[in-house]
Amino acid sequence: MVTGKLITFEGPDGAGKTSALQAIVAEIQPQLGDRLVVTREPGGNQISEAIRQIILDRHNTAMDDRTEALLYAAARRQHIVQKILPALQADQLVLCDRFIDSSIAYQGAGRGIGEQAVYDMNQFATEGLTPDLTLYFDVDAAVGLQRIQTHRQNEINRLDVEALSFHHRVQAAYLALLKQHPERIKRVDASQPLAQVVTQSLAIMQTQLPQYFTTEGKSKI
Numbered sequence: 001m002v003t004g005k006l007i008t009f010e011g012p013d014g015a016g017k018t019s020a021l022q023a024i025v026a027e028i029q030p031q032l033g034d035r036l037v038v039t040r041e042p043g044g045n046q047i048s049e050a051i052r053q054i055i056l057d058r059h060n061t062a063m064d065d066r067t068e069a070l071l072y073a074a075a076r077r078q079h080i081v082q083k084i085l086p087a088l089q090a091d092q093l094v095l096c097d098r099f100i101d102s103s104i105a106y107q108g109a110g111r112g113i114g115e116q117a118v119y120d121m122n123q124f125a126t127e128g129l130t131p132d133l134t135l136y137f138d139v140d141a142a143v144g145l146q147r148i149q150t151h152r153q154n155e156i157n158r159l160d161v162e163a164l165s166f167h168h169r170v171q172a173a174y175l176a177l178l179k180q181h182p183e184r185i186k187r188v189d190a191s192q193p194l195a196q197v198v199t200q201s202l203a204i205m206q207t208q209l210p211q212y213f214t215t216e217g218k219s220k221i
């Protein structure tokens, strides 16, 4: 039986998801302890991290768009089976940096494969597993890329170097998902300073999953 909850962090490159996630974990880890699982996509286990290396390697310029979509889905499948599902079955709270919405936005819209086609293909990988809550870190694609250029030059990957038009298609697809799934996907204003982004994210988590938090935003467990 699945009793745990899955929260995913989504947004354009450089939106600040990883920075916010780290700060959120520092805030809630003391109370949640072993009940908190923090992970990322593509990755989260040895096989999926190996697939990540292949996908993000800037030398792999010959990679076909559908091959890329399939590799993300394969990494996701292994991640779900090996890490996410066992954690949810053990009643843990899973925080995941990116999930299926990234595939819909990047491969579906960015690459132009089609959002529905990528969603359908991912159903084979996820068997319908859907996040309980998704935080969408909303920042203009150009601002996100500028942050990466300025602060993270050594970690620029094969997707980061795509044209701005690619990243604008990704952003537009995310905004469409936000409209389509208002009950699941909640907007965080990621143009704010990081401390405010973290405060807003914690407030949303507290409202949407109150069972994990006291009224002060601290975890109950």
Ligand SMILES: Nc1ncnc2c1ncn2[C@@H]1O[C@H](COP(=O)(O)OP(=O)(O)OP(=O)(O)O)[C@@H](O)[C@H]1O
Residues within 6 Å of the ligand: 011, 012, 013, 014, 015, 016, 017, 018, 019, 020, 147, 148, 151, 152, 190, 191, 192, 193, 194, 195, 197
């Ligand atoms: N709110 C913010 N304001 C300004 N800069 C920020 C903010 N949040 C993060 N940054 C900086 O922007 C850069 C990208 O942040 P981060 O790696 O957290 O983004 P990300 O959304 O995880 O990106 P990616 O998806 O590409 O990995 C980092 O150098 C980080 O220090």
Ligand SMILES: Cc1cn([C@H]2C[C@H](O)[C@@H](COP(=O)(O)O)O2)c(=O)[nH]c1=O
Residues within 6 Å of the ligand: 013, 040, 041, 042, 072, 098, 099, 100, 102, 103, 104, 106, 107, 157, 159, 160
């Ligand atoms: C899960 C997933 C990710 N991507 C892209 C988004 C990013 O550009 C990279 C991952 O790098 P990060 O620094 O860990 O954010 O991969 C994608 O295109 N499709 C996906 O399903």
